[in-house]
Structure formats: structure tokens, C-alpha cells
Amino acid sequence: MAEQAIRILPELPANMRANRAFLRRAVRYMISQGVRQFLDLGSGIPTVGNVHEVALREAPDARVVYVDNDPVAVAHSQSILEQVDAATVVQADITDADAVLGHARSHLDFTRPVGVLMVALLHFVPESADPAGVVARYRDAVVPGSFLAISHGTADEQGERGRAMEALYSRSANPLVSRDRAAVERLFDGFEIVEPGVVFVPLWRPEPGTLPSGTPPERTATYAGVGRVR
Numbered sequence: 713m714a715e716q717a718i719r720i721l722p723e724l725p726a727n728m729r730a731n732r733a734f735l736r737r738a739v740r741y742m743i744s745q746g747v748r749q750f751l752d753l754g755s756g757i758p759t760v761g762n763v764h765e766v767a768l769r770e771a772p773d774a775r776v777v778y779v780d781n782d783p784v785a786v787a788h789s790q791s792i793l794e795q796v797d798a799a800t801v802v803q804a805d806i807t808d809a810d811a812v813l814g815h816a817r818s819h820l821d822f823t824r825p826v827g828v829l830m831v832a833l834l835h836f837v838p839e840s841a842d843p844a845g846v847v848a849r850y851r852d853a854v855v856p857g858s859f860l861a862i863s864h865g866t867a868d869e870q871g872e873r874g875r876a877m878e879a880l881y882s883r884s885a886n887p888l889v890s891r892d893r894a895a896v897e898r899l900f901d902g903f904e905i906v907e908p909g910v911v912f913v914p915l916w917r918p919e920p921g922t923l924p925s926g927t928p929p930e931r932t933a934t935y936a937g938v939g940r941v942r
């Protein structure tokens with residue numbers, strides 16, 4: 713599957729690294745805004761620069777709840793987190809916000825700001841599962857001063873390869889739903905979108921070395937943005 717995806721989008725490995733780099737920048741940005749608690753939805757298989765590692769480096773009092781519905785991802789996370797008091801992992805479907813929030817409330821203090829992370833997640837949530845409604849459930853559960861980070865696959869500016877990627881994923885266990893910029897912006901309904909808005913992922917508050925050299929940002933086929941709860 714990965715090999716086929718790379719044939720369609722040769723930059724895919726670099727794009728995945730660009731997505732993880734956005735995750736780290738978003739966490740550091742939220743910490744700079746006073747956030748000390750993170751709810752990482754669709755956290756995936758742990759890799760370099762996990763949210764708790766970035767957060768604890770910046771703020772030793774940080775706490776993290778990871779959520780994924782994939783038992784393999786959860787098992788790997790459990791083994792990584794065995795010795796880490798500040799972070800825990802829950803196996804749940806993020807569209808069941810009541811269940812996820814029930815677990816999260818026993819680890820995080822919802823009277824204080826929470827950084828909600830939906831990084832490379834919502835393109836796996838079809839319209840029939842109401843992604844905007846799901847985001848709204850988390851938005852309404854957190855206090856003003858909380859944040860939401862989203863990165864999201866798009867077919868914008870991708871031409872034929874956007875359609876080819878969707879067709880490939882449609883034959884997998886995780887069909888992909890590309891959304892255009894306006895649709896990604898709508899997911900931030902009720903949030904104040906922070907500068908620079910919803911942009912191709914390397915353009916979100918880049919740091920030195922953020923852009924893979926010579927690769928145009930739109931080749932990432934991924935939008936990113938961060939919103940603040942008013």
C-alpha cells in the first residue's frame with residue numbers, strides 16, 4: 713500500500729515528516745499560549761517527537777492523553793508510555809466523543825485549557841460521520857483559551873494524483889476523504905483561527921529547515937491550521 717501510494721506521490725515520506733513537524737510546532741505554540749494539557753486524537757503509532765516528549769521538554773508539568781481506535785497503535789503506545797506518568801493512551805473511536813471525553817476527564821482537568829490535536833485524522837472521517845459535528849463536541853467540552861490543531865489531506869492543486877490517491881485508499885480499510893481549503897476552514901467553526909490561517913502544512917509558522925528544500929509546499933497535499941476557543 714505504501715509503495716503504491718509513493719508511486720502516486722513520490723514526496724509522501726517527506727510529507728509525513730512535514731506533518732509530524734507541524735504537530736511539534738503546534739504543540740510548542742500551544743505551550744507558549746499557556747496550554748499544559750493535550751488530547752491527541754488519532755495519535756497513531758508512536759514515532760520520533762511524540763507529543764508528550766515535545767510537551768514535557770517545554771513544560772515539565774504537561775499531561776497528555778493519546779486516543780486511537782487501532783489496537784496495534786494503542787499497544788505500541790502502551791509499551792512506550794509504561795514509565796511515563798504524564799501520559800496515557802485510550803483505545804476509542806474519536807467520533808464517540810462522549811466515551812473519549814469520559815476517559816480524558818479522568819486524566820485532564822477540563823476547567824483548564826486543553827490542546828486538542830486532530831493531526832492527519834479527519835480525512836479518515838467521512839461526511840456521514842459528521843466531522844464538523846465531532847469537532848464541535850470537543851470544542852464545546854473545553855474552556856476558552858483551549859486550542860485545536862488540524863492537518864488534513866487535500867486534492868487541491870494536486871490534479872490527477874489527488875484522485876489517484878483517493879482511489880487507492882478507497883480500496884483500503886481506511887478510505888481517504890480529501891477536503892478543499894474552505895471545507896477544512898469550516899471545521900474550525902466557532903474557533904478563532906490563528907495566523908497564518910489554513911495553509912499547506914510547511915507554511916504553518918515555519919521554523920528554519922521546515923520546508924524540504926526545493927519542494928513546493930502544495931506538493932504536501934496537506935492543509936494545516938490551529939484555532940483558539942473563544
Ligand SMILES: C[S@@+](CC[C@H](N)C(=O)[O-])C[C@H]1O[C@@H](n2cnc3c(N)ncnc32)[C@H](O)[C@@H]1O
Nearest residue numbers: 754755756780781782804805806807831832836
Ligand atoms: C495518519 S495517522 C496520524 C497519526 C498522527 N496523528 C500523526 O499525525 O502522525 C491516523 C490515525 O488516526 C487513527 N484513526 C482513524 N480514524 C479514527 C477514529 N475514528 N477514531 C480513532 N482513531 C482513528 C488511525 O488508526 C491512525 O492511527
